[in-house]
Amino acid sequence: MSFSNNLHHPQRLWHFHGGLHLEECKALSNGTEIRPMPAPEKLYIPLAQHIGGPAEAMVSIGETVLSGQKIGRAQGYISAPVHASSSGRVIDIGDYPVPHPSGLSAPCIVIQTDGEDRWPQPPASENYSSLQSGELRERIREAGIAGLGGALFPTSVKLNAGPEHKISTLIINAVECEPYISSDDRLMREQSADIINGIRILMHMLKPERCLLAIEDNKPQALDIMRQAVSESGLKQCLVCKIPTLYPSGGEKQLIRILTGKEVPWNGLPANIGILVQNVATVAAIAQAILQHRPLLSRIVTLTGQGIAKPGNYEVRIGTPLSDLIAFAGGYQQPPERLIMGGPMMGFTLHNDAVPITKGSNCIIATGRDELPEAVDALACTRCGQCERVCPAQLLPQQLYWYARARDMDKIQDYNLFDCIECGCCAHVCPSHIPLVQYYRFAKNEIWAKEEDKRKSDRARERHQAREARLARLEQQRKSRLRRKKEALNKKPGNKTADPKKTAIEAAMKRVAEKKKNRPATAANTQNLSADQEKQIQQANARRQATTEDPPA
Amino acid sequence: MNALLQHSSPHGTPQNNVTRMMLQVLLALVPGIIAMIWYFGWGVLINILLSCSAAVFFEALVLKWRKRPLQPALSDLSAIVTAVLLGIAIPPLLPWWITLIGIAFAIIIVKQLYGGLGYNPFNPAMAAYALLLVSYPIQMTSWLPPEMLTDVHLSFSQSLSAIFSGILPAGLSWDAISMATPLDDMRTQLGQSNMISEIRQSPLWGDYGGRGWEWVANWYFLGGLYLLYKRVISWHIPVSMLASLALFGLIFFSLDPQSHPVPLFHLFSGGAMLGAFFIATDPVTACTTRKGQLIYGACIGALIYIIRSWGGFPDAVAFAVLLMNMAAPTIDYYTRPRTFGHAERERD
Numbered sequence: 001m002s003f004s005n006n007l008h009h010p011q012r013l014w015h016f017h018g019g020l021h022l023e024e025c026k027a028l029s030n031g032t033e034i035r036p037m038p039a040p041e042k043l044y045i046p047l048a049q050h051i052g053g054p055a056e057a058m059v060s061i062g063e064t065v066l067s068g069q070k071i072g073r074a075q076g077y078i079s080a081p082v083h084a085s086s087s088g089r090v091i092d093i094g095d096y097p098v099p100h101p102s103g104l105s106a107p108c109i110v111i112q113t114d115g116e117d118r119w120p121q122p123p124a125s126e127n128y129s130s131l132q133s134g135e136l137r138e139r140i141r142e143a144g145i146a147g148l149g150g151a152l153f154p155t156s157v158k159l160n161a162g163p164e165h166k167i168s169t170l171i172i173n174a175v176e177c178e179p180y181i182s183s184d185d186r187l188m189r190e191q192s193a194d195i196i197n198g199i200r201i202l203m204h205m206l207k208p209e210r211c212l213l214a215i216e217d218n219k220p221q222a223l224d225i226m227r228q229a230v231s232e233s234g235l236k237q238c239l240v241c242k243i244p245t246l247y248p249s250g251g252e253k254q255l256i257r258i259l260t261g262k263e264v265p266w267n268g269l270p271a272n273i274g275i276l277v278q279n280v281a282t283v284a285a286i287a288q289a290i291l292q293h294r295p296l297l298s299r300i301v302t303l304t305g306q307g308i309a310k311p312g313n314y315e316v317r318i319g320t321p322l323s324d325l326i327a328f329a330g331g332y333q334q335p336p337e338r339l340i341m342g343g344p345m346m347g348f349t350l351h352n353d354a355v356p357i358t359k360g361s362n363c364i365i366a367t368g369r370d371e372l373p374e375a376v377d378a379l380a381c382t383r384c385g386q387c388e389r390v391c392p393a394q395l396l397p398q399q400l401y402w403y404a405r406a407r408d409m410d411k412i413q414d415y416n417l418f419d420c421i422e423c424g425c426c427a428h429v430c431p432s433h434i435p436l437v438q439y440y441r442f443a444k445n446e447i448w449a450k451e452e453d454k455r456k457s458d459r460a461r462e463r464h465q466a467r468e469a470r471l472a473r474l475e476q477q478r479k480s481r482l483r484r485k486k487e488a489l490n491k492k493p494g495n496k497t498a499d500p501k502k503t504a505i506e507a508a509m510k511r512v513a514e515k516k517k518n519r520p521a522t523a524a525n526t527q528n529l530s531a532d533q534e535k536q537i538q539q540a541n542a543r544r545q546a547t548t549e550d551p552p553a
Numbered sequence: 554m555n556a557l558l559q560h561s562s563p564h565g566t567p568q569n570n571v572t573r574m575m576l577q578v579l580l581a582l583v584p585g586i587i588a589m590i591w592y593f594g595w596g597v598l599i600n601i602l603l604s605c606s607a608a609v610f611f612e613a614l615v616l617k618w619r620k621r622p623l624q625p626a627l628s629d630l631s632a633i634v635t636a637v638l639l640g641i642a643i644p645p646l647l648p649w650w651i652t653l654i655g656i657a658f659a660i661i662i663v664k665q666l667y668g669g670l671g672y673n674p675f676n677p678a679m680a681a682y683a684l685l686l687v688s689y690p691i692q693m694t695s696w697l698p699p700e701m702l703t704d705v706h707l708s709f710s711q712s713l714s715a716i717f718s719g720i721l722p723a724g725l726s727w728d729a730i731s732m733a734t735p736l737d738d739m740r741t742q743l744g745q746s747n748m749i750s751e752i753r754q755s756p757l758w759g760d761y762g763g764r765g766w767e768w769v770a771n772w773y774f775l776g777g778l779y780l781l782y783k784r785v786i787s788w789h790i791p792v793s794m795l796a797s798l799a800l801f802g803l804i805f806f807s808l809d810p811q812s813h814p815v816p817l818f819h820l821f822s823g824g825a826m827l828g829a830f831f832i833a834t835d836p837v838t839a840c841t842t843r844k845g846q847l848i849y850g851a852c853i854g855a856l857i858y859i860i861r862s863w864g865g866f867p868d869a870v871a872f873a874v875l876l877m878n879m880a881a882p883t884i885d886y887y888t889r890p891r892t893f894g895h896a897e898r899e900r901d
C-alpha cells in the first residue's frame with residue numbers, strides 16, 4: 001500500500017509486523033513553548049553519558065571552567081567527551097547518583113556555577129563546506145554529541161560508516177512514538193532552522209542520494225513546519241514523510257522498514273544496507289556544534305505527568321539536578337508515586353529526584369495517582385498469542401517467556417532472544433499481566449554473565465564468525481585498494497618513467513607514516529575495531545541493558 | 554522525598570485480562586446455549602449448572618490441596634468455560650453422576666495435575682468428553698429429539714428428576730423419548746447401505762443438517778464471529794478447520810453423492826461449529842504460531858471427517874482435537890515465524 005504524502009514525490013510506505021496504538025498523553029506537554037531553564041547552583045556532570053568508554057576527567061578540583069569548556073576527554077574510539085554546561089568552579093570529582101535503573105552512583109564532575117555563563121572567545125567562523133567529512137566528524141566528536149533519542153551512541157562513530165558502506169539513504173528520525181514525549185515535536189516547531197542546517201551538514205558529509213525526515217501523523221504542526229522549511233531550504237533530495245502513528249515506529253529497524261521496505265539483517269548495521277538514521281534532536285545539535293562551535297551543553301526535556309505542576313518542555317543544561325528542574329517547573333502537583341525516565345514503554349523508574357539531567361534524558365514522567373497503574377497480579381501464560389500478534393521483531397514472546405522461566409538459556413537463544421528490542425508491546429497486551437520484558441532482560445543478563453566466563457555460547461560463536469568474516473573482508477578490501485592504487489599509478493602519465501612498484505611502495509609508506517602521526521586524533525573505522533574495543537562495546541552494551549532487578553520469580 | 558515505586562518497563566496495566574477474555578467466550582456461547590435449551594429442553598441448562606458448580610468445587614479442592622491461593626485461579630473463569638463446554642456436549646438428560654465424573658476428571662486430572670491453567674497439554678472438556686464416551690457409550694449417545702420432532706416436552710422439574718433419579722414422568726420410557734443424533738443416524742443408515750437420498754427423506758433432516766441441530770450450529774457460528782470481532786481468537790484455526798472439513802466432504806461427495814452427505818452437513822452437524830470456534834481455539838492446547846494454527850486446524854478438520862466416516866464413533870471433534878493437542882508442540886516448533894532481520898528458515 002502507499003500513502004501519498006507529498007504531491008510532488010509520493011513516498012511509498014511499508015508495514016512492520018505488530019505494533020500498538022497507544023494512548024498518546026502528549027497533549028499534557030506539547031502545547032507550550034520550550035522554556036529555557038537558567039543554570040542551577042550546582043551542576044553534576046556524569047563522565048559516562050554515552051555508550052562506550054566513560055570520559056576521563058581533565059580538570060581538577062578548584063579549577064575555574066568556562067561554559068562549553070571540555071572537562072572530560074573521550075577515552076577510546078567509542079566514547080565522547082563532556083563539557084561544562086555553564087561557567088564556575090569545579091568543587092568535586094567523585095561518585096554521585098546518576099539516572100540508571102539500578103540507582104547506582106557513578107563518577108561526576110561537580111561545578112559550582114557563578115551565574116555569569118562566561119564563554120571563551122569564539123573561534124573565527126569558517127564555511128563548513130570547505131571541510132572534509134573526517135574533519136567535521138572530529139568536530140562532532142569533540143562536541144560530545146551522542147544519539148539524543150535516548151540511544152546515546154556516539155554520533156561521530158555512527159557517522160563513520162566506513163568506505164565500504166556507501167550511504168544512499170539518510171533517515172532523520174522525528175517519529176517520537178512513545179507516549180508522553182514531545183521534545184522532538186516542540187524542537188521541530190520552534191527550531192526548524194537548526195534541523196535544516198544539520199541536515200545540510202550531514203548531506204555534505206555523507207552525500208546520500210536522498211534524505212527522508214519521518215514524522216508521525218499525530219504531529220500535524222511539526223509536519224507543516226518541517227515541510228515548509230524543507231521546501232524553502234532548496235534541499236532537493238530531502239523529503240518529509242508522514243507516517244502513521246504506531247508504536248514502535250521510531251525504533252531504528254522499524255523505521256527503516258517503514259520507509260524503505262528493507263530489513264536490517266539481525267547481525268548487521270543499517271549501514272550494511274546503505275542507510276543511516278539520525279535522531280532529529282541530534283541533527284540540531286550537530287548544526288550547533290558545527291555552525292556555532294557550541295558543544296552539547298543542554299537538551300530539551302519533556303517534563304510531564306499528572307504529578308508535575310507545569311508540565312511542558314524545558315531546555316535544560318546537562319548536569320542540572322532533576323529536583324531543580326522540577327522546582328523550576330512549579331514543583332510537584334501531588335506527591336509522585338513514580339518518576340519514570342524515558343517514555344512509559346521503555347523508560348525506567350528513578351529511585352529519587354536527586355539525579356542530574358544527562359544527554360539521554362528526553363523525558364521525565366512524574367505519575368500522579370492512578371496514572372499508569374502497575375499490574376501486580378501475574379497469572380499463568382495461557383498461550384493466547386496476543387503477544388505474538390504485536391511483536392515488531394516477529395518473535396514468539398510466549399516461548400521466550402517459557403524458556404526464561406525454565407532458565408533454558410540455549411533454547412531461548414534459539415528463539416532469538418537477542419532480537420528482542422524490549423519495546424514492551426508484548427507485556428502491554430498480555431491478558432495474564434506477565435512482566436515479560438523483565439524476564440527477557442533477566443535472561444539476557446544471565447547469558448551475558450555466562451558468556452563473560454566461558455564465551456562459548458551460540459551467540460559468542462556467531463560473533464566470532466562475524467568477526468572472521470569481517471577480517472576476511474578487510475583483507476580483501478586492503479588488497480583491492482592496493483590493486484586500485486597500483487592501477488592508478490600506472491595510469492598517471494607523469495609516472496610513466498618511474499618504476500610503478502617502487503612508487504606504490506613509497507606511497508604506502510608515506511601513508512603509514514601519516515597514519516601514525518594522526519592516529520590519536522583520527523577516528524578509526526567502526527569495522528576496524530581491535531579486540532579490546534570490541535570488548536568495550538560489548539561491556540558497554542551489557543551495562544546499558546543491565547538492571548539490578550531481582551530475577552523475576 | 555518518599556520512597557518511589559520501582560518497576561520495570563513497560564509501565565501501566567494492560568487493558569486486557571484473562572477473566573475478561575473468558576467472559577467474552579462465555580458470552581459468545583449464550584445464543585447457542587439458548588437455542589439448545591429451546592430445542593432440547595431444560596436438561597441442557599441443568600447440565601450446565603451442575604457441571605459449573607462441580608467444576609468450582611473441584612478446582613477449589615485441588616487448589617486447597619496444592620496449597621495455592623483460590624482467588625486468582627477461580628476468578629479467571631477458565632474452570633467455568635471448561636464446565637460449560639462439557640455441559641453442552643453431553644446429552645441433555647445424562648445421569649448426574651456421569652457428569653460429575655467427567656468434570657472431576659477434567660479439572661483434577663487433566664487441568665490441575667498438569668499444573669493448572671496454561672500447563673495442561675489436553676483440552677480438559679474434550680478429554681473428559683472422550684473418557685465418558687468410551688466409558689458410558691449408551692448414555693452418552695442417547696440424545697433427545699429436537700422439540701419439533703416430539704410431543705414430549707419435559708418440564709424443568711421433570712428434567713431435574715430424570716437427571717438426578719432417572720425417573721421419567723409416568724407413561725414414558727427412556728427408549729421412547731431418546732433418539733440418536735443426526736450424525737449417529739447417518740452413520741447407522743449408511744452402514745446399512747442406504748442411499749443418502751433415502752436417508753434424507755426422514756423428518757430428522759433440515760436444510761443441510763439435522764433439524765434443530767443446524768440452528769444450534771448457526772448460533773454458535775454467530776458467537777464465533779463475535780469472538781473473532783473481539784479478537785479473543787484469531788481466524789486461523791476456525792477457518793482452516795472448517796475449510797478442510799468442507800474440502801474433504803466435497804471430495805467424497807463429488808465422488809459418490811449417494812453414500813456421502815453434502816459437505817455442509819458436516820459443518821452444521823455434531824460439534825463441528827462449536828469445536829471450530831470454541832474448542833479447537835483453546836489457546837492453551839492449540840498451536841500458537843500462525844502457520845502452525847493453519848496446519849493444526851486443517852488437521853482437525855481432516856481427522857473429524859476421517860473418524861466420522863470410518864471411525865468407531867459418530868462424532869469426532871473430541872478425538873480429533875485431542876489427537877492434535879498431542880501434535881501441537883511439534884507443529885509449533887517447526888512453524889516458528891521468521892524473526893525480523895533473519896533470512897527465511899535459518900536454523901542450525
Ligand code: SF4
Pocket residue numbers: 380381382383384385386387388397398401426429430431432433434436
Ligand atoms: S500474551 Fe501473555 S498469556 Fe498470552 S501468550 Fe503471550 S505471554 Fe502468554
Ligand code: SF4
Pocket residue numbers: 390391392393394395396397419420421422423424425426427436437
Ligand atoms: S519486548 Fe521483545 S518480545 Fe516483546 S514485543 Fe518487543 S521485541 Fe517482541
